[in-house]
Amino acid sequence: MADIARLAGVSxxxxxxxxxxxxxxxxxxxxxxxxxxxxxxxxINIGAQNxxxxxxxxxxxxIPYDTQTRQHLTDPFFLxxxxxxxxxxxxxxxxxxxxxxxxxxxxxxxxxxxxxxxSGIILIGQWRHHDQLNELALRxxxxxxxxxxxxxxxxxxxxxxxxxxxxxxTSHLISRGKTSIAxxxxxxLPEVSLRFQGYCEALQDAGIPLQESLIIPASFxxxxxxxxxxxxxxxxxxxxxxxxxxxxxxxxxxxxLREKQFRVPDDIAVxxxxxxxxxxxxxxxxxxVRQPMPAAALAMADAVVHQIDAQSMQPRLLExxxxxxxxxx
Amino acid sequence: MADIARLAGVSxxxxxxxxxxxxxxxxxxxxxxxxxxxxxxxxINIGAQNxxxxxxxxxxxxIPYDTQTRQHLTDPFFLxxxxxxxxxxxxxxxxxxxxxxxxxxxxxxxxxxxxxxxSGIILIGQWRHHDQLNELALRxxxxxxxxxxxxxxxxxxxxxxxxxxxxxxTSHLISRGKTSIAxxxxxxLPEVSLRFQGYCEALQDAGIPLQESLIIPASFxxxxxxxxxxxxxxxxxxxxxxxxxxxxxxxxxxxxLREKQFRVPDDIAVxxxxxxxxxxxxxxxxxxVRQPMPAAALAMADAVVHQIDAQSMQPRLLExxxxxxxxxx
DNA sequence: CTGAAAGCGCTAACAG
DNA sequence: CTGTTAGCGCTTTCAG
Numbered sequence: 292m293a294d295i296a297r298l299a300g301v302s303x304x305x306x307x308x309x310x311x312x313x314x315x316x317x318x319x320x321x322x323x324x325x326x327x328x329x330x331x332x333x334x335i336n337i338g339a340q341n342x343x344x345x346x347x348x349x350x351x352x353x354i355p356y357d358t359q360t361r362q363h364l365t366d367p368f369f370l371x372x373x374x375x376x377x378x379x380x381x382x383x384x385x386x387x388x389x390x391x392x393x394x395x396x397x398x399x400x401x402x403x404x405x406x407x408x409x410s411g412i413i414l415i416g417q418w419r420h421h422d423q424l425n426e427l428a429l430r431x432x433x434x435x436x437x438x439x440x441x442x443x444x445x446x447x448x449x450x451x452x453x454x455x456x457x458x459x460x461t462s463h464l465i466s467r468g469k470t471s472i473a474x475x476x477x478x479x480l481p482e483v484s485l486r487f488q489g490y491c492e493a494l495q496d497a498g499i500p501l502q503e504s505l506i507i508p509a510s511f512x513x514x515x516x517x518x519x520x521x522x523x524x525x526x527x528x529x530x531x532x533x534x535x536x537x538x539x540x541x542x543x544x545x546x547x548l549r550e551k552q553f554r555v556p557d558d559i560a561v562x563x564x565x566x567x568x569x570x571x572x573x574x575x576x577x578x579x580v581r582q583p584m585p586a587a588a589l590a591m592a593d594a595v596v597h598q599i600d601a602q603s604m605q606p607r608l609l610e611x612x613x614x615x616x617x618x619x620x
Numbered sequence: 621m622a623d624i625a626r627l628a629g630v631s632x633x634x635x636x637x638x639x640x641x642x643x644x645x646x647x648x649x650x651x652x653x654x655x656x657x658x659x660x661x662x663x664i665n666i667g668a669q670n671x672x673x674x675x676x677x678x679x680x681x682x683i684p685y686d687t688q689t690r691q692h693l694t695d696p697f698f699l700x701x702x703x704x705x706x707x708x709x710x711x712x713x714x715x716x717x718x719x720x721x722x723x724x725x726x727x728x729x730x731x732x733x734x735x736x737x738x739s740g741i742i743l744i745g746q747w748r749h750h751d752q753l754n755e756l757a758l759r760x761x762x763x764x765x766x767x768x769x770x771x772x773x774x775x776x777x778x779x780x781x782x783x784x785x786x787x788x789x790t791s792h793l794i795s796r797g798k799t800s801i802a803x804x805x806x807x808x809l810p811e812v813s814l815r816f817q818g819y820c821e822a823l824q825d826a827g828i829p830l831q832e833s834l835i836i837p838a839s840f841x842x843x844x845x846x847x848x849x850x851x852x853x854x855x856x857x858x859x860x861x862x863x864x865x866x867x868x869x870x871x872x873x874x875x876x877l878r879e880k881q882f883r884v885p886d887d888i889a890v891x892x893x894x895x896x897x898x899x900x901x902x903x904x905x906x907x908x909v910r911q912p913m914p915a916a917a918l919a920m921a922d923a924v925v926h927q928i929d930a931q932s933m934q935p936r937l938l939e940x941x942x943x944x945x946x947x948x949x
Numbered sequence: 950c951t952g953a954a955a956g957c958g959c960t961a962a963c964a965g
Numbered sequence: 966c967t968g969t970t971a972g973c974g975c976t977t978t979c980a981g
Contacts, residue, residue, distance in 0.1 A: 292974065302952045307976060317950060332759075334734035338671050339974035342957050347667065349717075354706075365897060370699035377683075377720050386737065388678075389716045391706050405663035407958095408715065430661075542901045549903070568694060572871045574878070574903035621958065631968045636960060646966060668958035671973050736974095 292335070295327050310335060341407075349386040350595055351409035352376055355394035357418050366511065366539060367567040368582075369415055372437070375588035376413065383592055397423040404432045411595035413437070417448070419479055433598035435591045439481035440606045447598070448606045449590045453482050456580040456611035457489020460534045460562040463578070463613055465497045467560050467620060469532030472499075475509040475519045475544060476536030483536050486564065490534055504528045509540055516543025524551065531559060532619075538563040538570045538579055545573075545618065560619040576616035583609050621664070624656050639664060670736075678715040679924055680738035681705055684723035686747050695840065695868060697894040697911075698744055701766070704917035705742065712921055726752040733761045740924035742766070746777070748808055762927035764920045768810035769935045776927070777935045778919045782811050785909040785940040786818020789863045789891040792907070792942055794826045796889050796949060798861030801828075804838040804848045804873060805865030812865050815893065819863055833857045838869055845872025853880065860888060861948075867892040867899045867908055874902075874947065889948040905945035912938050 296303045301320060308316045309324040327333075341347050354369060373389065380387045388409050392399050397420055403409050410433065417424060417438030427434050428446035436448045464472050474490050476483040487506075494501055504526050509519035516535070523530065533548075535541035541563030545555050553559050555575060563570060566581035590607045597604050625632045630649060637645045638653040656662075670676045683698060702718065709716045717738050721728050726749055732738050739762065746753060746767030756763050757775035765777045793801050803819050805812040816835075823830055833855050838848035845864070852859065862877075864870035870892030874884050882888050884904060892899060895910035919936045926933050 303974090304953080304976080305951060307974095308951085311976085315950060320950090332734070334731055336671075336974050337735040337737050338667055338676065339736075339957090340976080342665075342667050342671050342959090342973090343975045343977085345957065365700065365703055367696060367699070367898065370696070370703065371694065373702065373718070374694055374699065377718050381720055387718045389702070389706055389718050391710060402663055405661070406666040407668075408666050539901075542898070546901055546903065546905075569696065569871070569898050572868075572875055573901075574875065576875075632958090633960075633969080634967060636958095637967085640960085644966060649966085665958050668973090669960080671957090671975090672959045672961090674973065 292333070295324065295331060295333055298331075299324050299327055347407060347410045348384060349388055349409045350380055350411045350413060350592075351388040351390055351403045352413045352415065353390045353392055353400055353403070354415050355392050355397065355418060355420075357394040357416075366537070367569065368537065368539075368565040371567060372415060372584055372588060375584045376591065378585075379588040379592035383596055385592070385596070394418050394420060397427070401427055401430060401432055411435075411599050413591050413595055417441075417481060419481075421481070433595050435594040435598075435604075437587070437591065439485050440608065441481055444606070447594050447604045449587055449594060449609070450482065450607075451582040451587070451609045451611045453485035453611075454489040454492070456564065456582075457486035457534070458493045459489070459611065459613040460486075460564065460580050461490045461493035462496070463615065463619060464532040464534065464560055464562060465493060465499065467532070469560055470499055471502065471505060471528070471530040472532035472534055473505040473507065473523055473530045474534050474536075475507050475516070475540055477508050477510050479508075486534075486536050502528070505530055509535070509544075511537055511540060514543060516540050516545075517547040520544055520547035520551065533559055533561045534564075535561065536564050538565045538567045538577060540564075541577055541579070541618070542569075542573055545575075545577075556617065556619050562613075562619050566614050570614075571616060573618075575618045578616045578619035579614050581612045581614050583612070621662070624653065624660060624662055627660075628653050628656055676736060676739045677713060678717055678738045679709055679740045679742060679921075680717040680719055680729075680732045681742045681744065682719045682721055682729055682732070683744050684721050684726065684747060684749075686723040686745075695866070696896045696898060697866065697868075700896060701744060701913055701917060704913045705920065707914075708917040708921035712925055714921070714925070723747050723749060726756070730756055730759060730761055740764075740928050742920050742924055746770075746810060748810075750810070762924050764923040764927075764933075766916070766920065768814050769937060770810055773935070776923050776933045778916055778923060778938070779811065779936075780911040780916070780938045780940045782814035782940075783818040783821070785893065785911075786815035786863070787822045788818070788940065788942040789815075789893065789909050790819045790822035791825070792944065792948060793861040793863065793889055793891060794822060794828065796861070798889055799828055800831065800834060800857070800859040801861035801863060802834045802836065802852055802859045803863050803865075804836050804845070804869055806837050806839050808837075815863075815865050831857070834859055838864070838873075840866055840869060843872060845869050845874075846876040849873050849876035849880065862888055862890045863893075864890065865893050867894045867896045867906060869893075870906055870908070870947070871898075871902055874904075874906075885946065885948050891942075891948050895943050899943075900945060902947070904947045907945045907948035908943050910941045910943050912941070 478484040507519040563579035570577040807813040836848040892908035899906040
């Protein structure tokens with residue numbers, strides 16, 4: 292910048308102003324400076340600018356990997372969300388920093404903020420860390436969490452309507468004449484627990500009694516589906532429907548069912564959750580509850596940005612939609 | 621930092637040294653300072669540190685979206701690579717910045733470097749932008765490209781051995797008794813073109829003449845598989861095998877084939893490419909050529925980091941492996 | 950409209 | 966072992 296000032300015969304202040312498009316500078320000199328910058332292949336140093344401006348125009352997207360429930364950055368749903376977030380943040384002029392942190396070490400999340408690496412945090416997956424997240428919010432870290440809206444929550448969440456999602460999935464199965472509907476999911480996770488609530492409500496509405504033996508605490512791990520199906524068979528309980536709380540879980544479950552000579556959807560109708568891209572390419576194409584990812588990404592981006600501008604934000608609940616495909620009909 | 625210096629009764633230099641673990645400072649004062657920092661919840665400002673040190677310990681991972689071939693950040697393979705890269709870079713103490721750029725605007729890639737936002741670039745997908753990439757390399761931007769190794773290439777690539785990959789896929793199909801093997805892929809992309817070369821070589825080795833009508837320039841787009849299958853049927857050519865140059869393409873093709881009453885693998889044996897996570901959950905589980913992603917991510921991370929340290933790097937070719945599943949047997 | 954000067958938060962000689 | 970000083974590259978009052 293000093294160089295270009297010298298060459299243009301002006302001071303660095305003028306160059307700075309010219310490059311930032313200030314109207315305080317003569318159009319002619321402005322153009323001269325712009326041309327010079329182009330030819331010298333010069334770009335303003337963002338780091339120095341940020342230091343001076345005390346900002347960073349960077350948002351960190353944090354994906355905790357939970358060693359217990361084992362759902363991490365390989366889940367296609369989260370991976371897809373990353374893509375949508377990249378779009379949403381870029382559109383708002385923010386850079387996206389991606390970090391993986393151990394879910395047990397959530398304080399390292401605030402480090403990202405404290406060190407000024409990012410001026411806001413988007414956290415994908417609230418897991419069972421409600422309290423730690425509240426602490427972060429208390430520290431006034433601009434924070435948005437993808438997940439369920441919980442009581443006594445100080446942080447802002449964006450998430451889909453999990454109760455309705457669970458209801459949609461379950462009542463769809465009921466409407467297909469299924470009465471023994473298994474539920475696969477780890478209800479320790481807030482979102483799954485809400486989907487379970489929807490499941491219960493739908494059953495109740497239809498006057499079908501809840502059957503404990505049909506409820507399997509399947510994890511989102513690699514072979515969660517197989518384990519859940521095995522467990523279900525071990526229990527020797529008859530079932531004709533299955534609500535799996537993620538598409539990945541649904542897919543692995545279907546494969547396992549097939550190995551055990553169940554036909555899908557003829558013997559067992561299956562509904563998943565998320566509507567990941569591959570759901571419609573699966574065989575049979577998967578009936579599932581869509582979480583509106585692009586909208587979710589936009590909502591999360593807006594939520595952090597507003598908090599950075601010290602505006603308060605309300606949690607957002609996004610609508611879910613049942614996508615009916617062949618796995619259930 | 622000034623605050624904590626005052627409270628500790630020392631100068632900021634001492635604080636700086638203490639916090640960076642310099643041995644030039646008394647252990648006792650060091651501890652006092654560390655304790656103070658903890659209690660004040662203080663973290664060093666990375667931005668200022670970077671400015672001073674003229675570094676940034678950040679690598680930008682750039683995913684060009686190509687409006688022509690339409691393969692972008694939704695491809696599960698690239699998404700998965702993002703996850704592996706996050707691990708590899710974190711392990712080496714670098715932050716990962718994720719950027720989407722228009723493939724026609726590759727100069728905006730050097731911006732990321734010129735502005736000091738990142739001290740190195742990992743570019744996923746070389747597309748048809750060989751020349752622009754060479755320009756970047758000429759500008760001494762630490763750059764690694766995931767893709768094929770091309771003649772007159774000034775930049776460093778990391779990629780899998782696409783020729784061997786294509787060979788493996790094709791000769792596997794031949795060994796299953798298939799003789800009319802279709803090829804789906806856009807050979808304008810360097811990697812696909814090498815896979816095609818492997819395909820040709822394998823046919824030649826087996827003494828099977830190349831049949832133009834079996835070669836379809838399928839794109840990696842959403843319904844590339846369907847279009848390719850349609851085209852193939854339109855050509856009224858008999859075929860009993862299919863080599864699709866990505867798993868996504870293979871999956872969408874299989875669905876299309878099934879709709880047209882072809883059975884996979886009985887009528888048509890199919891081999892994909894990539895071995896994305898969902899390949900083994902597909903029905904039928906997909907035979908495919910595995911690209912070793914974790915190894916690739918490590919290689920790419922090493923390659924950028926070494927270039928930042930001004931070490932020169934050779935392109936790396938990683939081994940591919942045929943994963944045989946039910947879609948071909 | 951433009952320049953001089955100060956300072957963002959940190960580190961690294963250079964002297965003690 | 967510790968403090969003083971200067972400066973990384975930029976922006977922004979405050980005076981012209």
